Amino acid sequence: MAHADTFAEFVTTRSSRLLRTAYLLTHDWGQAEDLLQTSLVKAWSAWRRIEADPEPYVRRILVNTYATWWRRRWRGEQPAERLPEPAGSEPHLDVDARDEVWRALGRLPRRQRAVLVLRYFEDLSETQIAEAMGVSVGTVKSQAAKALARLRLDESLTLEGALR
Amino acid sequence: MIDLKDLLDDRSTTPPEVSQHLRLDQVQGRIAVRRRRRTTAAGALAALIALVVVGYTVAPGLRAAPEPAVTRIPPTVKGFPKYNFGTKVVAAERTAPGVTTLTLTWLPAPTVTTYTVIEKCWTALNGGTIEVDIKVNGGPRLGGSCGGGWTSALDEQARARAARGEPIVFTMTATGYGDYDSTAGEWRTGPLPADAVLGMAVAEPVPFADYPLPSRPERLKPLDLREVIVNEGITYAPISEAVEVHSDPADPSRPQRITLLWQDHYSLVMAAQTPGVLTFAADGSDFDTASWWSYEGGHIVRDWDTADYQPLPPIPGFVRPPAGTVVTLTVTPQHFTGAWAVRLVAGKETPGRS
Structure with missing residues (x-):
């Protein structure tokens, strides 16, 4: 199959999942689509050289493009000073608590948010996250620990499939 | 108890209004644009080399001429x-x-x-x-x-x-x-x-x-204010409520004024057909500028965090208008010889945004 055909097939069949990842990073569907398309255009330039599954490669571009976006913007990284209160344990408060966690995720520094998205949404291991983000496994561990500490999720969140 | 995995899965469920069927066309369009740009650049370089070679070959008498070459290479x-x-x-x-x-x-x-x-x-x-x-x-x-x-x-x-x-x-x-x-x-x-x-x-x-401006092309590019605004932690008003300021078709150097109920945040998308400078004033006090230096018709995207707006560098005498007050915004153009336009999209800051 020609490279153009495999690329088209990838975009058609596989990119909807990456759009969700992009949304979890940006919290905005318009930005997510722009981020995904930008990443796909970048991936096309190296498409001929990709012999294995292209998804890890595109995901890597997506995560790094996201990181580059913040770096190039004048606002820069502005982590929140105030942290959300821990989510309550009463069932009727669960919807509010989920909103609170979602908003808190949006306030995380971007690399920390990326670590959580790659781990808990993409189900990647620490090693895979390190490869995707171009950092060491130690950095992944520390970023994940900081992210969870910021979220104060220790008691309110089920750490299903905790970071390996 | 909240399961983070479940939460992420739930929140990223693509809503039905998000269209995905055009993505391949849009990505291929972006690739084509990038290819055209590269081809144009390569073509321009090839043409430049050809001009130099032809000039050197066909007009040997000019080699010793004291006049500079016609082709200008950007320094x-x-x-x-x-x-x-x-x-x-x-x-x-x-x-x-x-x-x-x-x-x-x-x-x-x-x-x-x-x-x-x-x-x-x-x-x-x-x-x-x-x-x-x-x-x-x-x-x-x-x-x-x-x-x-x-x-x-x-x-x-x-x-x-x-x-x-x-x-x-x-x-x-x-x-x-x-x-x-x-x-x-x-x-x-x-x-x-x-x-x-x-x-x-x-x-x-x-x-x-x-500033050494490029030569003006015979045909100017049309204005296009479509641009994705990238910002987090801000809830935007619907795009249908965006305010637009356009140049006077008869005189693009004429200042334009609008009245705004000042909001927490504005994201601006601006475009101009020619080089020039736009200066923004709130109730008569200048506080921001945007400049174009080519005829490419490129966008400038700007954010005014009006809730805590701190111009860089600080502008003596400028007092930030409180949110909710009526403000006259004046857009003063300079040097333009073509159309320009500004779109302001108001937003609400979310506390603790990143």
């Missing part, structure tokens, strides 16, 4: 365009191949209030990126892939040091080369290639009258 300083987006490179350095640290020293002129740093790295390898760490006066500034740059204000302290002859020192250190290993199916950061060259430049703003 560069150590690989950086000397003039770019209204700035002029005033200091630049590039390393010899394989050298891992670059030091650039810049003594700001007394009148300089802002500066732009440009990073550029070269290697024969394709596909990957040279990874660098950058420090300013010994303090960490940022790290990541080499390329791009940033603009900063020169604070009073730095200006005072400059007045005493103390320069600003930028240090760029290469940390490796990141690339995708297609055999292993992994992205790896490896050693720096032996041919890697690091480059860095500092540019200062140039007054409009002193």
Whole structure:
């Protein structure tokens, strides 16, 4: 199959999942689509050289493009000073608590948010996250620990499939 | 109890109004645009070489002529365009191949209030990126892939040091080369290639009258305000409520005024057909400008965090209008010889946004 055909097939069949990842990073569907398309255009330039599954490669571009976006913007990284209160344990408060966690995720520094998205949404291991983000496994561990500490999720969140 | 995995899965469920069926066409369109740009650049270079060769071959008598060549090659300083987006490179350095640290020293002129740093790295390898760490006066500034740059204000302290002859020192250190290993199916950061060259430049703003503008094309590009606004932690008003300010078709240099109920935040998308400068004033006090330096019709995207707006550098006399007050916004154009337009989209700040 020609490279153009495999690329088209990838975009058609596989990119909807990456759009969700992009949304979890940006919290905005318009930005997510722009981020995904930008990443796909970048991936096309190296498409001929990709012999294995292209998804890890595109995901890597997506995560790094996201990181580059913040770096190039004048606002820069502005982590929140105030942290959300821990989510309550009463069932009727669960919807509010989920909103609170979602908003808190949006306030995380971007690399920390990326670590959580790659781990808990993409189900990647620490090693895979390190490869995707171009950092060491130690950095992944520390970023994940900081992210969870910021979220104060220790008691309110089920750490299903905790970071390996 | 909240399961983070479940929450992420739930929140990222694509809503039905998000259209995905056009993505392939849009991506292919972007690729085509990029290819056209490269082809155009390559074609222009080829045409330039051809002109030089033809001129040299066909008109040998001109070789000794004292007149300069007709074709103007944009000047560069150590690989950086000397003039770019209204700035002029005033200091630049590039390393010899394989050298891992670059030091650039810049003594700001007394009148300089802002500066732009440009990073550029070269290697024969394709596909990957040279990874660098950058420090300013010994303090960490940022790290990541080499390329791009940033603009900063020169604070009073730095200006005072400059007045005493103390320069600003930028240090760029290469940390490796990141690339995708297609055999292993992994992205790896490896050693720096032996041919890697690091480059860095500092540019200062140039007054409009002193800037070498390109030639005006026969046909100007149409205005296009469609641009994705990228911001987090801000809830935007519907695009149907966006406010637009357009130039007077009969006189693009005529100021335009609108009345706004001042909001927490504005995101602006601006476009202009020709070089020129827009100055924004709130109730008569100038507080921002936007400049175009070509006929490419490019966008400028700007954010006004009006809830805590702090112009860089600080503007004496400017008082931020409180949110909810009625403000007369004046847009004053200068130097334009074509149309310009501004779209303002109001937003509400979310506390603690990142």
